[in-house]
Amino acid sequence: MSNWPNTADVVVIGGGVAGLSTAMQLAMRDCRVVVLERQQLGNGSSGRAAGLLGQLRGTAESTRMLMDGVNIVRELEGQAGVEIFVQTGSLRIADTLARAQEIKDLVEMGKSIGFEIDHMAIDDVARSLPYMKTDGLVDACYCPTDGHLQPAELVAAYLHVGRERGVHCESQCPVEEILVADNRVGGVKTQRGTIAAPVVVNAAGPWSYLVAGLTQTPLQTAALGHVYLTTRPDPERPIDPRSPAIRDRQLRLYARPETGGLIVGMYAEETTLFDMQSLPSGFDMSAMKVRRDDLQVARLIDAVHQRYPWIDERTPMTMTTGIMTFTPDGKPLCGKLPDIDGLFYCSGFCGHGIVQSPTIGVIMADLILAGQTDYDIGAIEADRFWDLPGFQERDRIGRLCDQMHASYYGKIEGQQGAQTG
Amino acid sequence: MKILVPCKRVPDADQKIEVHPDGSAIISAHLPFLLNPFDAIAVEEAVRIREQRDGETEILAVTIGEEVCQDELRTALAMGADRALLVVCLQPPDPWNVARILRAVTQREQPDLVLMGKQAVDDDSNQVGQFLAALLDWPQATFASRLNFVDNGLRVARETDAGLETVTVSLPAVVTTDLRLNEPRYASLTSILKARKQSIDQFCLADLAVELEPRLEIRHLETTASARSCQWVTSAAELVDRLRRETH
Numbered sequence: 165m166s167n168w169p170n171t172a173d174v175v176v177i178g179g180g181v182a183g184l185s186t187a188m189q190l191a192m193r194d195c196r197v198v199v200l201e202r203q204q205l206g207n208g209s210s211g212r213a214a215g216l217l218g219q220l221r222g223t224a225e226s227t228r229m230l231m232d233g234v235n236i237v238r239e240l241e242g243q244a245g246v247e248i249f250v251q252t253g254s255l256r257i258a259d260t261l262a263r264a265q266e267i268k269d270l271v272e273m274g275k276s277i278g279f280e281i282d283h284m285a286i287d288d289v290a291r292s293l294p295y296m297k298t299d300g301l302v303d304a305c306y307c308p309t310d311g312h313l314q315p316a317e318l319v320a321a322y323l324h325v326g327r328e329r330g331v332h333c334e335s336q337c338p339v340e341e342i343l344v345a346d347n348r349v350g351g352v353k354t355q356r357g358t359i360a361a362p363v364v365v366n367a368a369g370p371w372s373y374l375v376a377g378l379t380q381t382p383l384q385t386a387a388l389g390h391v392y393l394t395t396r397p398d399p400e401r402p403i404d405p406r407s408p409a410i411r412d413r414q415l416r417l418y419a420r421p422e423t424g425g426l427i428v429g430m431y432a433e434e435t436t437l438f439d440m441q442s443l444p445s446g447f448d449m450s451a452m453k454v455r456r457d458d459l460q461v462a463r464l465i466d467a468v469h470q471r472y473p474w475i476d477e478r479t480p481m482t483m484t485t486g487i488m489t490f491t492p493d494g495k496p497l498c499g500k501l502p503d504i505d506g507l508f509y510c511s512g513f514c515g516h517g518i519v520q521s522p523t524i525g526v527i528m529a530d531l532i533l534a535g536q537t538d539y540d541i542g543a544i545e546a547d548r549f550w551d552l553p554g555f556q557e558r559d560r561i562g563r564l565c566d567q568m569h570a571s572y573y574g575k576i577e578g579q580q581g582a583q584t585g
Numbered sequence: 586m587k588i589l590v591p592c593k594r595v596p597d598a599d600q601k602i603e604v605h606p607d608g609s610a611i612i613s614a615h616l617p618f619l620l621n622p623f624d625a626i627a628v629e630e631a632v633r634i635r636e637q638r639d640g641e642t643e644i645l646a647v648t649i650g651e652e653v654c655q656d657e658l659r660t661a662l663a664m665g666a667d668r669a670l671l672v673v674c675l676q677p678p679d680p681w682n683v684a685r686i687l688r689a690v691t692q693r694e695q696p697d698l699v700l701m702g703k704q705a706v707d708d709d710s711n712q713v714g715q716f717l718a719a720l721l722d723w724p725q726a727t728f729a730s731r732l733n734f735v736d737n738g739l740r741v742a743r744e745t746d747a748g749l750e751t752v753t754v755s756l757p758a759v760v761t762t763d764l765r766l767n768e769p770r771y772a773s774l775t776s777i778l779k780a781r782k783q784s785i786d787q788f789c790l791a792d793l794a795v796e797l798e799p800r801l802e803i804r805h806l807e808t809t810a811s812a813r814s815c816q817w818v819t820s821a822a823e824l825v826d827r828l829r830r831e832t833h
Contacts, residue, residue: 320817323817324817324819327817442615443615444600444601444603444612444615444616445603446600446601446603447600447601448599448600448601451597451599451600452617453597453599453617453619454771455619455620455660456620456625456660456663456664456769456770456771456772457659457660457663457664457771457772457776457777457780458771459774459777461771462771462772462773462774462777463774465771465773466773466774477770477771477772477773478770480768483771
C-alpha cells in the first residue's frame, strides 16, 4: 500500500471514541498518530452507545472530568460544525425511601462542589415528562446542565479535527502482533505491514484484553452484553426531544429522548459474558441482533413497562444490542503497566466511554507525552490491579466484572451500589 | 382454525459469513443463529389471527433439521405458537424436499392455513411455499403484506414490483409473508419461561413416509464480498471529484 505509514510517534489500536479522542489530542500536540481499527471506525461499542451524560459522579474529581469534557465537546462542535451535546437536563427519580436518601445525599454532594442540582417536586416531574408514570415517586432531583452526547457526531468530530492535524486511520486492519524488545514497545505488525513506533495505545474496547494478550499481559476487562430499546416516533404520543433524561436506580433504567421516540436501557442483574476470542473474525458489532425470545430483552421490557406502561412487547421499537467493556470496580483502565515501556492502556469504560472520552483523550496525551497529568487519576490508573492476587485469571476477572455490572445501578436497598452517571 | 407455520433456523445474514476453504459449506461455528425473519412475521401474523378470533385458533410451528433447531421452535412458542414439531433430518434438504416433507406434515395435521415466510434469508430460494401449494393442489398467495378473512376465504394484498395486488384465496391455502405484513413482537418473560418447558413433538422422515429425492446439489460455495473500507471526505465537491476520478 502506497501511503502505508511505516513509522509513527504513537500507534493507537482501536478506532472508537477512546482511541480517536486520544489520537486527536496527541495530534494537537504535534504527534504523528496512526489509528488501527479492526473493522470500521466508530463501529464497535461507540456506535451502539446511548451517550447519556450525567456529570454528577461518586467523586468530585470524576465530576470535574465530565464537566471539562463538556467544554471540550463545545469546542469540537465549533471546529467540526456538528451538534454533539444535547442539553436536555437530567432527572433521577426515587420511589422508595432508600432511593430518596440517595437523591438527598447526591443533591448535598453536588451543591457542595458547586454543581447545578436540586430536588424537583413530583408534580413538576409529571408535567415535564407526561409520558412517564410518576405515581408512587417520593423524590426526584434535576440537573439542568446534563443531557447526552450524540455518539456518531462525536466520532465524526474526533475524526474531522484529528485528520486536520494529520491523524492517519486504517480501518479493516486488525493488529496481529505488538513488537517488543528489551521490555520496550517497538511498534505493531498487521497484515498490511508493520509500523515502527515507540508508543502503542491499547484502546480496543471489548477486544482490549485480547490485544493485551498479545504481550501476555492480563488486562482486567471483560466484555458484557447490553441492550436498549428505541420506540418508534408515534404522533399519538409525542416525546419532546428536549425532555430530560431519566435515571431510575430501583428499576435499573436509564432513558432519554431520541428523534421523536424514547431510548430506554437497563443495567440488568444478569447479562451475557462474551468470549471475544470465539467471535467470528469478521464480527460486526453494528449488525448484532437480539432473538425475539431473548431473556435480557424480556427483562428490559418488563422493567420499562413498569415505568412507561404504554411500552410492551408489541410496541413498535428497535432493539440495539452491543458489547460493553467492564472492569472489576466500574472504572476505566488508563495509563501504563509496569511490564512494558511505551505500552499504554485506555479501556474499560463500563458503558460510559462516550461521555468520558473527551477528557480521557487529554489525560492519555498528558501521560504519553509528559508522564503526568493535572487530573487525579488514582481511581482510573491501569496498574491498580497489577499485582493484586485474584485479578489475573480470565475466569475470575470475568466474574468480578459481571458482579460489578450487576451492582452498577445498585439494586438491594441499603447496600451501596456503584455511583454511576 | 388451525394454522401451520413452518420455521427455519438461519444464520444472522447481517454478520460476515465465511465459507470453508473447500467451498463445501459455511463456517457455522460461533455464528449467531435466529428464526428466519420472514418466518417470525408468519408466527406474529398467526398469533394476531388467533387474537382476532378470540383464541379459537391453534398454531403449530414446524421445523426440519437437527436437534439444535428446537431453539427456533422455542422462539415461535415464546411468541405464541401453541405446539411445535421437529422433523429430524440431518442433511439439509433442498426446497423441493422441504416442500415434500411439509406436505406430509400438512396431510397429517390438516391445517386450514399454511402461513410461512416468503423465503429464508440464508439461501433466498423463495420456492417452498409455491412447491407446497402445488403439491397439495391448494391455492397460494405469495408475498403477503395484508391479510383479511372474508366470507369465502382470505383476502391477501400481495407485494409485486408494480404495487399491491389483491387476491382472494379459498381455504385451505398457502400464504407466504413479506416484510411489511407486520412487526413481530418480542416474547414476554413468562412466555419465554413457559416455552422452555414445553415439549416438542419429534418425527423422523420414516414416520412421515418421506424419502428424500434430492434435485439440487450444492457444488461449491464462495464469498464475493470484498473488504469494504470507509473513507471520509470533507466536502461534497471532494466527493464528486473522487467519484469521477476513482470509479470506473
